[in-house]
Amino acid sequence: MMMYIRSLAFSQGESIAGMASAMAVILGLIIMCVSVFQYFLLDRSNT
Amino acid sequence: MNTQKKHIPSMVIAYLFLIVLCIIWVIPLIFSFATSFRSQTEIVSTGFRLLPVNWILDNYVAILTNTSTAPIMQWLWNSMFIAVTHTVLVVIVVSVTAYGYGRMRFKYRDRIFIFDGDLDVSGVVNLIPSYKIIETFGWVNSSLAMIIPGLAGMGNIFLVRQFMKGIPLNLTSQHEWMVQMNLQFCRDHRSFDQTCVDRCRPLFFHRFME
Numbered sequence A: 001m002m003m004y005i006r007s008l009a010f011s012q013g014e015s016i017a018g019m020a021s022a023m024a025v026i027l028g029l030i031i032m033c034v035s036v037f038q039y040f041l042l043d044r045s046n047t
Numbered sequence B: 001m002n003t004q005k006k007h008i009p010s011m012v013i014a015y016l017f018l019i020v021l022c023i024i025w026v027i028p029l030i031f032s033f034a035t036s037f038r039s040q041t042e043i044v045s046t047g048f049r050l051l052p053v054n055w056i057l058d059n060y061v062a063i064l065t066n067t068s069t070a071p072i073m074q075w076l077w078n079s080m081f082i083a084v085t086h087t088v089l090v091v092i093v094v095s096v097t098a099y100g101y102g103r104m105r106f107k108y109r110d111r112i113f114i115f116d117g118d119l120d121v122s123g124v125v126n127l128i129p130s131y132k133i134i135e136t137f138g139w140v141n142s143s144l145a146m147i148i149p150g151l152a153g154m155g156n157i158f159l160v161r162q163f164m165k166g167i168p169l170n171l172t173s174q175h176e177w178m179v180q181m182n183l184q185f186c187r188d189h190r191s192f193d194q195t196c197v198d199r200c201r202p203l204f205f206h207r208f209m210e
Helices: A002-010 A017-046 B002-035 B040-046 B058-065 B072-102 B109-119 B127-137 B154-165 B169-180 B184-209
Strands: none
Touching: A002 A017, A017 B002, A017 B040, A017 B058, A017 B072, B058 B072, B072 B109, B072 B154, B109 B154
């Protein structure tokens, strides 16, 4: 997905920066969700 | 009191430095976030602009409804499926193997372990042989090629084996009556359940999260 974002934004031809940015935001949200899940899982296991 | 006053200028400089760093870090983030709400025409016509003139959701709709060139939800599912399946299987395979090497007694146990450890050469060296094996099994372009290889990594087995060897053997002595009845398998099975798994749970969890 990161390679796809890079190719959308910076490859040859017209840059499709809007879609690349939207994909980056979605990727960030997905990573955030996984991190929050992992954080709460670890937090629960520590208590 | 005087020492606190002496620290104030350095604190101000430190905070100013941190604020500048924070702005440098945040601006590209805001720009990227704002650009995702701009139309392609606006990006081309206006050039660099921190916030969009018209906030639109077309980019998000296009991405989430795209199922041909970039089906990102399918990619997400594939990644989650492979990661979770591989991780669960690693914990199962590694714990059972490490138990065999660490707690069970059989002939040439340590020699076999050292031999196995010697086989754990660098992944780059194994790249072509691994591909040939995967190709022979017909797993090319399937998720099995990502899940199965590396299940019994020697690094993980070594770690769990050493951890299990640190658990005192007398903790399993409660099942000695089974040994007297020559039910070796039952003893191993039950001691694996009750002692090793309980005590190795943090380690398994650590391996799982990693």
